[in-house]
Amino acid sequence: MSRLGITRSDPQSVAALVAAASGASVAAIGSLVVAGWLTVAATLIHVLPGFPAMQYNTALGFMICGAGLLTAALDLRRPTALLGVLAGFIGLATLFQYVFQSDLGIDQVLLESYILTGVSSPGRMGPNSAFALTLTGAGLVSLVWRPAYRHWHAGPALLGSVVIAVGIAALVGYVGGVPGAYGWSHLQPMAIHSAIGVTLLGGGIVGLAWNAAEADSREAPAWLALVAAAVVATVTVCLWHALSGGAPPVLAPRVPAPVPASTLPNVTLATGLLTAMLLGWSVREGQISRRRARSLEAANRTLHEEIQTRIRMEQDIQQFAALVESSEDAILATTLDGRIMTWNPGAERLYGYTRAEVVGKDVSMLHGGNHNGAEVFRQLANGERVSRLETVNLTREGRRIDVSLTISPILDQSGRVVSASTIAHDITSRKLLDRMKDDFVGTVSHELRTPLTAIKGFIELVADGDAGPVTDTQRDFLEIAARNSDKLGVLINDLIDMNLIESQRLEIRPEPLDLVSVLADVASTFRTMARTKGLAFRESVAPLPQVRGDSARLIQVFSNLVSNAIKYTPKGEVGIQAVATAAGVEVTVHDTGIGLSMEEHGQLFTRFFRGQNTVVAEAGGTGLGLVIAQAIIGRHHGKIDVESRPGEGSRFRVTLPALVPDATGPDGFRSA
């Protein structure tokens, strides 16, 4: 994590950018002046004729400090420390020479000074520049040192602020014509571009400290007031000193200081220091009030968001409540031990209890005693939903109603099941209709069969001569009547079978069965019918393994196939074959009749399908026979399919699994 750097994506890098720009500018000033010294360019060294020169060492120090600011801004800690130490050393060594009036030989170590200033040793930078360089070097080192103290940035910031003040004081001296402000005592004065450079250096150090503080705490540093006050106070002290013509006592003036002429400098000092204090105090107050305003704003925003969320939630709740209130179905919530908590108008209508009568009561008051409550609650506790549980409930008046219940667990935020919601849908009318349908089929079949039985029976009695002798013509007519009553009987049976298939109530009674006798039975019924029509009737039944089947139902299937074959074959032959196969028995009923087209193939086993041509139209039939046959064979775990071409006849093949006595399931069939 970078504290100073501008290279990282740091949101507080504006201060660091300013610092880097200052560093670059100071380094540029230093380089230009060094170039000026090397090329003897007076303008670069003095700026204006008669102005003090920037010494070669000062220019070097500017290059070092400028580079130090850049490396610090780039968060290169080691080079920054090195450059800081170097700058500090140059400044400190120069100050040492002033204080102890000695010559360490550092002033002209790189270049022999060719400008004689007359106020100090040749090439020696001014004490104020040396002071500024020392503090800047210390600032750079302290920026990368970073002690564990929370407000450590205040250290470099204070150092930087003093540096700024030294630069500003010198600038004020130039602008206001007070030489004492840029030339301490009568020693080497600070050049004008040195003053600018020093101000920039101090600004750069403060900027980097600010950046580090912001990176740490995400807000403007708390020591800002201190820095502002320090700048003003230092500038004031410098100006006071210049005006009073004094010199720092340690700097051993070469010329005695003149006696102050007035009290003006002292007034300036007092006013300046007071101003510094006031400035510090107001900056501090400003910061505090700004922080307060900001936290207030944040609190306001949070509060506003909370209110909005509440409003939305309340709207949602109202909408849900409206849904529950307007539902036709009964919707109720219960605790996990079955106490009713909520009760909607749908529940009032369905059960007849008002809200006040049931809330707090046990939900079992609604159960007709046949509701497996324990199992339901076990599922709920596991977080599972109970869907469409059809059961009987009791109303307030004790009426039994058929309901479909959907019971869902209600979870709290941690996903724990805390209560249950029940939606009860009234299915009484649907159940009633189901029962009526059942009864209707039974009634209709009874009502149709009873008169038909009488018709058939009496025709038979007359035709058989039980009621006296009959003529041949009478017998022929009675046979026509009998045949038609038989057709009616088949039609009724087909309709009832269809109804059973559709309501999935077609039952078969499987028992070990020898198909040979079943097929012989069928053949004997239809042999005469085929021959009467002039068709050959072929039978080929090999010995067959036993199957498990309902003989009456299988006779129904094969009779249907053979009678169809005879019906739809104008000439040629019909036949019935049976062979044993690996899986069981395969029975084939074939004919040389009209056959089936491709489309007819596809629709053959659909309800009420009948062929399209005249033979079919004459033959009659309900179109239900094959559908019923397929359902019956399906219930025997067998298969029925057909091969046919128009004009070439049809071949229906029925396969049934062989009986495996040891491996039969509960329904009597081999388990697949």
Added chain:
Amino acid sequence: MAKILVAEDEKQIADMIVFKLTNSGHEVRRAKDGDEAMILARLEIPDLIMLDAMMPGLGGFEVLRQLKADPALRAVPVIMVTAKGHERDVLNGLRGGAVDYVLKPFSLKELAARVELALGKDRPPITL
């Protein structure tokens, strides 16, 4: 020549069956509902009983149950006559101890043949 009780609420059907069985040489008693059938059965102890499944009052299956519960009557073979196509009706009849069932509409010749067959045997109630 056997004594046969026919319980059938539809008068024409009963007439028809009685006519046929009388012509076949049997002595036939008729009951128009279940209660009458029970009274006649206890009074006469017939050789065979034909029961219509759907009758007012005592239904055919209830009569069958009472017959099989009566030690004096439980050996008498019973043929159920039903107009309902439901398999469970047939199963109820056979489980209850009927020897045979005839589905309406039926052929009188077949009915007569089944009667002759049933007169040759009787069955106790079985469990399917």
